Amino acid sequence: xxxxxxxxxxxxxxEMSNFFETENFLQLNQFIEEKEILPIHKKLIKQPFSQNxxxxxxxxxxxxxxxxxxxxxxxxxxxxxxKTFLEYIENITGFNLRLKKTILEKYSHTDYxxxxxxxxxxxxxxxxxxxxxxxLPQTAGGTRIYLIKEEEIFYLHPTFNTLTIIxxxxxxxxxxxxxxxxTKNKFILRLKLNFEIIEEY
Amino acid sequence: MILKNLINENYLTHSFIEKTxxxxxxxxxxxxxxxNNFLIQTKAxxxxxxxxxxxxxxxxxxxxxxxxxxxxxYIPNPKIQKLISEIFNDKFITYIEKLTNTKLNRNKKExxxxxxxxxxxxxxxxxxxxxxxxxxxxxxxxxxxxxxxxNLELFDINKEKFPNKIKSSIQPQFNQFNLFxxxxxxxxxxxxILTDKERISLAGWFYEK
Numbered sequence: 081x082x083x084x085x086x087x088x089x090x091x092x093x094x095e096m097s098n099f100f101e102t103e104n105f106l107q108l109n110q111f112i113e114e115k116e117i118l119p120i121h122k123k124l125i126k127q128p129f130s131q132n133x134x135x136x137x138x139x140x141x142x143x144x145x146x147x148x149x150x151x152x153x154x155x156x157x158x159x160x161x162x163k164t165f166l167e168y169i170e171n172i173t174g175f176n177l178r179l180k181k182t183i184l185e186k187y188s189h190t191d192y193x194x195x196x197x198x199x200x201x202x203x204x205x206x207x208x209x210x211x212x213x214x215x216l217p218q219t220a221g222g223t224r225i226y227l228i229k230e231e232e233i234f235y236l237h238p239t240f241n242t243l244t245i246i247x248x249x250x251x252x253x254x255x256x257x258x259x260x261x262x263t264k265n266k267f268i269l270r271l272k273l274n275f276e277i278i279e280e281y
Numbered sequence: 282m283i284l285k286n287l288i289n290e291n292y293l294t295h296s297f298i299e300k301t302x303x304x305x306x307x308x309x310x311x312x313x314x315x316x317n318n319f320l321i322q323t324k325a326x327x328x329x330x331x332x333x334x335x336x337x338x339x340x341x342x343x344x345x346x347x348x349x350x351x352x353x354x355y356i357p358n359p360k361i362q363k364l365i366s367e368i369f370n371d372k373f374i375t376y377i378e379k380l381t382n383t384k385l386n387r388n389k390k391e392x393x394x395x396x397x398x399x400x401x402x403x404x405x406x407x408x409x410x411x412x413x414x415x416x417x418x419x420x421x422x423x424x425x426x427x428x429x430x431x432n433l434e435l436f437d438i439n440k441e442k443f444p445n446k447i448k449s450s451i452q453p454q455f456n457q458f459n460l461f462x463x464x465x466x467x468x469x470x471x472x473x474i475l476t477d478k479e480r481i482s483l484a485g486w487f488y489e490k
Contacts, residue, residue: 135404135468136468192404194344221400225343258402258404260473261475
């Protein structure tokens with residue numbers, strides 16, 4: 081996978097790392113070279129995502145990763161699960177990490193996630209989201225909102241070909257705002273990776 | 282005000298009340314009631330006009346997006362206080378008790394008005410708060426069609442007692458009275474508004490004795 085050259089420059093990585101250390105959040109636009117990501121996006125949207133509806137928690141669609149047969153999509157996912165990518169994220173975050181979970185999910189009109197008291201609290205972790213969404217108007221919903229004790233900390237509005245890295249302390253909660261009818265036939269598509277923090281460098 | 286000057290007389294007959302008492306507890310997915318043309322038409326129009334004079338505040342979080350008034354008991358407007366004493370008085374509460382086979386607290390009730398506009402919604406929840414017994418909604422949305430959204434949707438539960446599938450979907454109508462018994466399984470939602478019309482209602486809760 082060809083990452084935008086800017087994000088491979090050692091000085092830039094060092095700047096990104098400093099930014100992440102203070103903000104606990106980093107967003108890299110145009111992360112993968114366009115000529116590589118466009119054909120993958122085209123293939124991904126044709127994949128058979130299955131509905132996952134649990135009314136108190138979420139309504140969304142997920143793609144079962146072990147059922148993917150398309151070589152290019154597999155290669156794309158393998159890159160994000162690779163040692164190279166793990167080390168890249170470790171360099172930026174300053175943590176030794178272990179990949180715990182990889183989900184490919186899609187949200188269309190009427191989809192959402194909810195904060196719910198019944199949800200188990202999660203452990204401190206690093207969340208990485210690679211966004212392949214079609215650009216949605218902000219009024220359509222779909223923004224992923226992060227909060228601590230009801231205070232909104234940051235917003236992640238779907239933006240195509242953007243990598244977002246988030247430090248998740250235990251008390252950080254998040255939800256994806258209901259996608260209303262202004263979504264029309266567009267959707268959110270994202271690869272979500274959750275990394276366990278083993279230790280700080 | 283006596284009930285026959287407030288409520289459609291068809292809903293005040295002994296036979297209707299008896300039939301409702303028998304049927305409500307077996308209603309699926311959970312005990313509920315939906316009565317069209319519930320109030321005397323002029324009273325419904327009067328309430329509709331009054332609600333349109335109130336101030337609504339936008340409420341938004343992960344679960345909902347809509348506009349709401351302050352609880353009516355905190356609105357010093359004499360017309361609102363008159364409305365509460367005319368409708369939600371002892372006689373009305375006794376009537377609700379009969380319909381639902383419940384015993385309700387005369388002194389504790391919460392009443393407000395909700396307004397949903399295009400793209401607003403209220404996702405799945407159970408309304409459960411300590412002591413709440415009956416949730417009610419008097420719909421005052423005019424010229425509503427099935428394409429406008431805003432349905433009150435009731436969920437059944439799975440074996441873990443979590444909401445599962447929508448089993449009943451009630452399309453709003455002007456002067457429609459909906460109520461349900463609040464419980465651990467009274468999961469419901471209001472589907473998104475898909476029209477430029479406003480879905481306006483008088484809603485609230487009665488508490489158990």
